Amino acid sequence: xCAQRSGSADISCRIAxxxxxxxxxxxxxxxxxxPALLERAARTGAGAxxxxxxxxxxxxxxxxxxxxxxxxxxxxAMGLPNPGVTEELALLREASRRLRRLGxxxxxxxxxxTAEDFADAAARLAEAGPxxxxxxxxxxxxxxxxxxxxxxxxxxxxEVTARVKAATRIPCLVKLSPNVxxxxxxxxxxxxxGADGITAINTMPGMLIDAASGAPVLANQTGGLSGPAxxxxxxxxxYDIASVVSVPIIxxxxxxxxxxxxxxxxxxxxAVGVGSAVxxxxxxxxxxxxxxxxxxxxxxxxxxxxxxxGRAHTSRKAAVVTALPPVPxxxxxx
Amino acid sequence: xxxPAGIPTPFRITEKTQENVKTASLVLDGSLPCAPGQFAMLxxxxxxxxxxxxxxxxxxxxxxxxxxxxxxALHSLCAGDALxxxxxxxxxxxxxxxxxLLVGGxxxxxxxxxxxxxxxxxxxxxxxxxxxxARTAADLLFVHRFQAMGVRVxxxxxDGSEGTVxxxxxxxxxxxxxxxxxxxxxxxxxxxxxALERICAGAGVPAELSFEAYMRCGVGLCGACExxxxxxxxxxxxxxxxxxxxxxxxxxxx
Numbered sequence: 123x124c125a126q127r128s129g130s131a132d133i134s135c136r137i138a139x140x141x142x143x144x145x146x147x148x149x150x151x152x153x154x155x156x157p158a159l160l161e162r163a164a165r166t167g168a169g170a171x172x173x174x175x176x177x178x179x180x181x182x183x184x185x186x187x188x189x190x191x192x193x194x195x196x197x198x199a200m201g202l203p204n205p206g207v208t209e210e211l212a213l214l215r216e217a218s219r220r221l222r223r224l225g226x227x228x229x230x231x232x233x234x235x236t237a238e239d240f241a242d243a244a245a246r247l248a249e250a251g252p253x254x255x256x257x258x259x260x261x262x263x264x265x266x267x268x269x270x271x272x273x274x275x276x277x278x279x280x281e282v283t284a285r286v287k288a289a290t291r292i293p294c295l296v297k298l299s300p301n302v303x304x305x306x307x308x309x310x311x312x313x314x315x316g317a318d319g320i321t322a323i324n325t326m327p328g329m330l331i332d333a334a335s336g337a338p339v340l341a342n343q344t345g346g347l348s349g350p351a352x353x354x355x356x357x358x359x360x361y362d363i364a365s366v367v368s369v370p371i372i373x374x375x376x377x378x379x380x381x382x383x384x385x386x387x388x389x390x391x392x393a394v395g396v397g398s399a400v401x402x403x404x405x406x407x408x409x410x411x412x413x414x415x416x417x418x419x420x421x422x423x424x425x426x427x428x429x430x431x432g433r434a435h436t437s438r439k440a441a442v443v444t445a446l447p448p449v450p451x452x453x454x455x456x
Numbered sequence: 457x458x459x460p461a462g463i464p465t466p467f468r469i470t471e472k473t474q475e476n477v478k479t480a481s482l483v484l485d486g487s488l489p490c491a492p493g494q495f496a497m498l499x500x501x502x503x504x505x506x507x508x509x510x511x512x513x514x515x516x517x518x519x520x521x522x523x524x525x526x527x528x529a530l531h532s533l534c535a536g537d538a539l540x541x542x543x544x545x546x547x548x549x550x551x552x553x554x555x556x557l558l559v560g561g562x563x564x565x566x567x568x569x570x571x572x573x574x575x576x577x578x579x580x581x582x583x584x585x586x587x588x589x590a591r592t593a594a595d596l597l598f599v600h601r602f603q604a605m606g607v608r609v610x611x612x613x614x615d616g617s618e619g620t621v622x623x624x625x626x627x628x629x630x631x632x633x634x635x636x637x638x639x640x641x642x643x644x645x646x647x648x649x650x651a652l653e654r655i656c657a658g659a660g661v662p663a664e665l666s667f668e669a670y671m672r673c674g675v676g677l678c679g680a681c682e683x684x685x686x687x688x689x690x691x692x693x694x695x696x697x698x699x700x701x702x703x704x705x706x707x708x709x710x
Contacts (some may be wrong), residue, residue: 152678153679154678159682183672187464187497187499188672189673189674190464200673332466334466334540337501398677400676400677405690
């Protein structure tokens with residue numbers, strides 16, 4: 123299945139015409155929009171970095187506890203703290219300047235209460251020159267004051283996408299929620315509305331309750347699950363989306379290792395979001411995941427990500443089996 | 457792959473000690489294996505959750521200065537009340553065999569008595585003296601705790617009500633001049649830490665500095681505590697001098 127060549131695998135990939143040196147994408151919300159931290163992710167192995175979601179006006183976010191580790195993952199309800207579009211522009215400009223030197227792509231992220239405000243804010247953020255913009259239509263932590271999330275229905279998600287596409291020329295990624303009946307239908311709708319790619323998935327709504335006090339642990343009561351618990355959900359969503367659309371997907375959810383990245387790409391992702399891994403593996407998460415991915419590909423004699431992309435969709439089981447490495451000692455004992 | 461354990465755990469307060477005019481120590485009914493300099497998140501359901509350095513691990517102890525609504529709420533607690541803890545988080549001080557000068561500015565002394573106990577423990581083989589600075593004699597923290605351990609205290613107060621008049625950094629400069637200290641470990645306000653970094657570099661003495669920052673998630677995710685490209689909650693709060701990059705090189709988000 124994989125061509126025989128010498129040297130290490132090419133792990134670059136392309137999303138909406140933008141070349142990424144590695145398929146690892148810093149997920150939005152991790153490390154805020156600090157140019158220094160975005161640069162750190164880029165220097166340690168990210169091929170693209172996504173800024174914290176920005177809203178038209180500043181938001182303080184929710185009170186603490188806002189992020190907690192539990193048995194099988196993390197749960198957070200930060201509440202989109204951000205400085206608002208005007209200050210975000212300065213941060214994005216500085217981040218863009220630093221990342222360009224490294225050949226790493228910058229993805230801005232935007233959220234708003236109405237499709238119109240989405241378009242206005244996206245157009246403003248585009249002035250900072252990010253390579254792409256991600257439409258966060260799926261934050262689980264905004265609450266009733268913002269109504270139902272746009273990602274909840276194909277029609278609402280498509281309307282936001284169409285408005286933003288009409289207002290900007292920058293490639294648009296739409297970040298989808300796993301908490302819907304049929305994520306493939308939402309994906310199809312946003313692609314028909316002009317989405318250049320899809321980020322899947324956002325966190326899954328959940329809740330922790332402290333037995334001793336009876337109180338919800340998060341100050342916001344509920345939050346979004348991420349980390350290991352989210353991975354099987356994300357794999358299923360990416361698999362479903364890749365079955366119905368052909369735009370690139372940034373597969374996000376519970377990727378903590380190179381093997382997790384291989385699984386996500388096998389489900390059909392072009393690139394892989396990395397977020398909670400920073401908690402599980404520390405500040406060097408990107409270099410660890412990148413090295414593990416490269417080592418996996420070399421061990422399995424794969425020389426580009428194309429060799430593994432979408433494998434889960436094929437029924438050529440024989441081809442998959444030949445990709446396994448030889449078992450040490452097998453010949454001697456048999 | 458290991459990660460610090462997660463959800464807040466309820467402890468009961470067994471003892472509350474008033475340390476000075478605005479600082480109290482809360483002793484809890486359990487222990488938490490950790491290094492001095494690490495921190496934990498303290499939670500009161502329905503109130504708030506904030507990071508505090510650990511001032512004792514067995515029994516677990518926190519030393520809290522009244523600076524805002526949440527620390528006021530902590531001060532209103534009494535023996536028998538519940539307090540929720542998650543952690544420990546971050547990187548603490550290293551414990552070596554050297555002759556250590558501990559430097560505390562104001563309530564920054566909170567983790568240093570715990571550190572001194574670790575340095576002086578049988579088997580560690582270190583020695584320690586403490587330089588403590590505060591605005592007035594009433595604001596000095598832990599003088600008696602240090603003295604009870606046999607740690608000599610060099611105090612400095614801005615109003616001269618105890619010890620040397622002026623800043624603790626002046627005292628440190630003088631103490632490092634005679635070459636009897638092999639390293640400095642400090643916790644306090646940022647201005648003090650920056651001055652110490654220069655003083656220690658000049659004296660050729662390695663230093664570990666514990667920084668305070670506005671923290672949200674406490675576990676390295678949200679970026680709120682970023683300081684010159686480093687995460688205070690994950691990479692710190694204790695940094696080796698020289699490791700801490702120039703803060704001025706960054707545009708800050710808040």
